[in-house]
Amino acid sequence: MANTCTPSGLALVERYYSDYGSRARELKEQGRRFIGYLCAYVPLEIISAAGFIPFRVKGNVHEPISAADAQMETIVCPMVRSYFDQTLKGAWDFIEGLVLPHSCDSMCITRDIWRTSLNLPYFHLLNVPHTISDNSREFFVDCLRTFRTSIERYAGRTISNEAIAAEIEKYNALRKAVRHLYGLRRGDEPRISGSATVRTLVAAMSLPVDEAIPMVESITIEGSKQGPAFRKGTPRVMIVSSEQDDDGLASIVEQCGGAVVSDFTCPGLREYGQDVETCADPLVGLAGRYLNLNCARTYRGGTGKQADDLEERFGVIGRLAADFRVRGVIIRVHRYCDPYGLEVPALRSYLANHGLAVLYIEDDYSIMDIGRLRTRIQAFIEVISGSPETGVNIA
Amino acid sequence: MVKDMLAAGQRAHEEGKLTAYTLIASAYDEIIRAMDIVPLWVENFAGICSAKRNAMPFLEKAESHYFSRSMCTYALCCLGFDALREESGGMPSNAPWGGLPRPDMMLGTGTMICDPRVKWFQAARQYMPDVPIHMTNVLWPAYQQNIDHREVQDYYIRFMVSELRDLVAFLEQRTGRKMDWDRLAGLVDLADRTWNLFWETHELRRAVPTPMGTGDAFNTMVPLAFMLGTQQALDFYTALNQELKNRINNRMASVPDEKYRLMWGGGLAPWFALSDFDYFAAKGASFPVEISYRLAEPLYNLNLPRTSDPIEHIAWRWFKYLTYWYDAARKRNGSYPEVERMIRYIDDYQIDGIVIHEAFSCRTWHPGLICQLNTLKKIYRDIPTLVLESDMVDIGSYNESETHQRIDSFIDILENEKSQTSGP
Numbered sequence: 001m002a003n004t005c006t007p008s009g010l011a012l013v014e015r016y017y018s019d020y021g022s023r024a025r026e027l028k029e030q031g032r033r034f035i036g037y038l039c040a041y042v043p044l045e046i047i048s049a050a051g052f053i054p055f056r057v058k059g060n061v062h063e064p065i066s067a068a069d070a071q072m073e074t075i076v077c078p079m080v081r082s083y084f085d086q087t088l089k090g091a092w093d094f095i096e097g098l099v100l101p102h103s104c105d106s107m108c109i110t111r112d113i114w115r116t117s118l119n120l121p122y123f124h125l126l127n128v129p130h131t132i133s134d135n136s137r138e139f140f141v142d143c144l145r146t147f148r149t150s151i152e153r154y155a156g157r158t159i160s161n162e163a164i165a166a167e168i169e170k171y172n173a174l175r176k177a178v179r180h181l182y183g184l185r186r187g188d189e190p191r192i193s194g195s196a197t198v199r200t201l202v203a204a205m206s207l208p209v210d211e212a213i214p215m216v217e218s219i220t221i222e223g224s225k226q227g228p229a230f231r232k233g234t235p236r237v238m239i240v241s242s243e244q245d246d247d248g249l250a251s252i253v254e255q256c257g258g259a260v261v262s263d264f265t266c267p268g269l270r271e272y273g274q275d276v277e278t279c280a281d282p283l284v285g286l287a288g289r290y291l292n293l294n295c296a297r298t299y300r301g302g303t304g305k306q307a308d309d310l311e312e313r314f315g316v317i318g319r320l321a322a323d324f325r326v327r328g329v330i331i332r333v334h335r336y337c338d339p340y341g342l343e344v345p346a347l348r349s350y351l352a353n354h355g356l357a358v359l360y361i362e363d364d365y366s367i368m369d370i371g372r373l374r375t376r377i378q379a380f381i382e383v384i385s386g387s388p389e390t391g392v393n394i395a
Numbered sequence: 396m397v398k399d400m401l402a403a404g405q406r407a408h409e410e411g412k413l414t415a416y417t418l419i420a421s422a423y424d425e426i427i428r429a430m431d432i433v434p435l436w437v438e439n440f441a442g443i444c445s446a447k448r449n450a451m452p453f454l455e456k457a458e459s460h461y462f463s464r465s466m467c468t469y470a471l472c473c474l475g476f477d478a479l480r481e482e483s484g485g486m487p488s489n490a491p492w493g494g495l496p497r498p499d500m501m502l503g504t505g506t507m508i509c510d511p512r513v514k515w516f517q518a519a520r521q522y523m524p525d526v527p528i529h530m531t532n533v534l535w536p537a538y539q540q541n542i543d544h545r546e547v548q549d550y551y552i553r554f555m556v557s558e559l560r561d562l563v564a565f566l567e568q569r570t571g572r573k574m575d576w577d578r579l580a581g582l583v584d585l586a587d588r589t590w591n592l593f594w595e596t597h598e599l600r601r602a603v604p605t606p607m608g609t610g611d612a613f614n615t616m617v618p619l620a621f622m623l624g625t626q627q628a629l630d631f632y633t634a635l636n637q638e639l640k641n642r643i644n645n646r647m648a649s650v651p652d653e654k655y656r657l658m659w660g661g662g663l664a665p666w667f668a669l670s671d672f673d674y675f676a677a678k679g680a681s682f683p684v685e686i687s688y689r690l691a692e693p694l695y696n697l698n699l700p701r702t703s704d705p706i707e708h709i710a711w712r713w714f715k716y717l718t719y720w721y722d723a724a725r726k727r728n729g730s731y732p733e734v735e736r737m738i739r740y741i742d743d744y745q746i747d748g749i750v751i752h753e754a755f756s757c758r759t760w761h762p763g764l765i766c767q768l769n770t771l772k773k774i775y776r777d778i779p780t781l782v783l784e785s786d787m788v789d790i791g792s793y794n795e796s797e798t799h800q801r802i803d804s805f806i807d808i809l810e811n812e813k814s815q816t817s818g819p
Contacts, residue, residue: 010575037524053521068457070765071747071765071766071769072762072765072766073460073753073761073762073763073764073765075753075754075756075757075761075762076756076758076762077758091555102537104510105508105509105510105758105759105762106758106762108507108508108537109508109759109762109763110762110763111537112538112731112733112763112766112767112770113762113763115540115731116729116731116766116770117766123539123540123542124539124542125537125539127534127537127555129505129532129534130505130513130530130531130532131505131530133561135532135554135558135561136554137533138534138554139532139550139551139553139554142547142550143556146542146546146547149542149546149791150539150542152539153541166677196726199730215782228536266502292782296514297510297513297516298513299503299513299517299530300507301517304527305524306520306524306525309517313517333463333464335465335467335619336465338465338467338470338510338511338514338758339465339510339513339514341462341463341466341519342462342466342470342510342511342514342515342517343463343518344461344462344516345460345462345518346517346523347522349521362463362465
């Protein structure tokens with residue numbers, strides 16, 4: 001007999017997180033079409049307005065990279081290599097196209113490897129300038145226009161401004177829903193764990209926006225009704241990272257007695273913290289929002305005073321740390337990541353100056369590697385256990 | 396020449412002239428020369444440290460400041476050097492060739508390659524918080540199958556022109572004087588002639604036996620890469636051109652008994668191990684051509700639009716250079732620009748085999764080299780290839796004995812190929 005019960009948000013998250021891509025596979029069988037993409041810099045609104053469902057390509061920290069090694073150099077970011085490895089092995093064989101943004105070298109420079117190895121019917125490299133100046137914004141609008149033309153040619157249909165505006169509204173609703181979810185983590189007794197949040201956001205990356213919104217909203221409602229995920233006084237931790245598409249690190253922190261209450265990651269508050277503004281030309285709104293993502297690949301500040309420079313780069317992290325009353329910050333950088341790696345000393349110093357304990361870890365995007373860090377994480381949690389919330393420098 | 400260039404930076408610093416940390420292939424060479432800014436080429440300095448096998452203390456210093464050793468070692472070397480220089484309040488005693496002086500500004504560039512060029516100077520600013528940074532985007536369109544680069548060229552040029560004008564405004568503000576546009580136009584013309592002559596000089600290397608190998612080309616690229624827009628650079632290639640012609644006329648070869656002609660198919664040079672070219676030479680292998688550092692195409696092949704604005708001219712020159720191989724790629728199924736360039740060089744220079752160098756710390760040039768070789772073999776022809784692995788700066792990544800063994804095996808393959816081609 002068919003189960004007529006609507007699955008809970010939690011059940012959906014567990015299903016789509018543990019079997020990432022399963023919903024896309026179901027929808028593909030129903031005739032829906034998917035375009036894959038990497039990273040937070042691809043405007044999903046344009047893909048959706050073209051009639052495709054955007055699907056975020058991810059890696060697998062549990063599976064050693066094998067197929068990718070014959071084609072992609074091992075000096076590439078291990079996360080991107082794992083993305084490629086999974087794609088090459090057919091994990092996302094329902095996608096008919098791929099959009100790579102020029103976000104970092106590991107994505108941009110490998111574009112020909114993706115293009116020639118996968119030989120998908122559609123491929124586009126979206127250029128993204130490295131600054132957020134007026135020049136760059138104007139240029140990025142043109143890049144988005146080119147992307148729209150490119151996907152229109154593939155889809156064989158034009159994309160109206162109205163269609164893009166409608167999609168912007170939906171994705172803004174998802175962003176708002178995610179921010180509400182984070183609201184559950186502000187209190188003395190956070191209602192949802194960091195690891196559960198990661199699983200929710202990762203599951204959402206694999207869904208059509210129309211399904212992701214109610215799932216996230218369900219999680220928020222369920223979380224607000226259930227007991228606390230952590231007791232009052234549990235050391236509050238924030239994770240700062242580039243992409244984080246696995247709950248491994250948050251889980252270990254929580255197993256070691258910490259409460260991951262906030263983050264500055266993708267997916268996470270870096271990605272969901274800002275809406276697209278409504279503009280007469282929707283591409284202008286999209287350009288403003290996507291270009292302004294506070295990722296290390298983009299240059300901010302520099303000509304003024306060093307203190308202003310640091311505030312522009314890291315101020316948002318400091319504000320989130322204060323807002324979520326964290327005691328310690330874990331900076332996680334994947335090996336071979338130049339943009340984030342070059343930030344580490346300045347970020348460590350900035351956070352320490354704001355009274356936060358800091359743990360910097362570099363990993364290989366594998367669960368084995370993350371597991372090896374357990375002892376350091378445990379020591380870090382012990383250190384911050386004895387300290388009050390933000391305001392005292394224990395770094 | 397490199398030593399003199401570094402000394403000029405040191406002298407300028409002592410005399411109170413404005414200096415800037417600068418990056419290779421940033422499209423701003425003539426602009427900074429026209430504004431009398433003395434460039435301090437940071438990548439070049441890291442290369443010097445490497446070639447003199449003196450980079451390790453600087454890499455270790457950077458690592459002690461939480462910079463991961465997996466990152467770009469050009470950046471790490473200079474960051475470690477900056478840290479030591481600023482901590483000691485003077486030039487570190489182990490600084491090669493007098494060291495890199497403290498700059499008055501740092502000119503970063505955001506391009507389609509090389510993340511460190513975007514972040515490096517901000518990292519350096521920890522040690523020099525009073526030194527301002529200016530960032531210039533120099534972007535070009537990626538090769539796309541369903542978008543021709545000519546469809547987007549207007550907005551790319553508009554963007555590059557705006558960015559370069561912003562740089563001029565920044566320099567005017569720092570120097571307190573206005574750009575001399577006539578002088579800039581003169582330097583741009585000088586740079587054009589240098590580009591052409593550089594290319595024509597390298598084309599002479601097609602001769603059999605080749606008169607100059609890649610080992611020398613990695614040195615003679617210095618005037619193009621670091622002295623563009625100077626009379627000295629043009630004079631250098633004038634002399635080199637004549638010298639190569641003389642060598643060809645007198646059959647003076649780079650490798651006296653040239654048996655195999657190889658292409659350096661990509662990758663930064665392992666500056667601490669340039670003597671490996673001697674090892675190749677001892678086996679009869681010459682390098683008439685290389686992909687790395689061949690930073691010019693002749694302007695008469697680029698079909699540049701006429702403009703009286705030197706900034707626009709610079710923008711067009713770079714755009715056309717960076718998209719030069721796109722049309723060729725469109726004509727061959729399965730190809731792409733980097734592969735087309737290899738094919739042309741293989742044909743033009745009668746290449747028997749390809750050597751690439753994978754530098755572990757650089758994601759700018761190296762990812763994709765294996766794919767290029769695979770594609771080349773698929774769409775053109777099978778050709779012997781050798782992949783060397785180490786780094787451009789970190790000598791700890793280099794194993795001479797293993798490298799020589801790989802070269803020996805590669806030579807065996809080339810020999811086998813030759814004997815099969817020539818028959819019994």
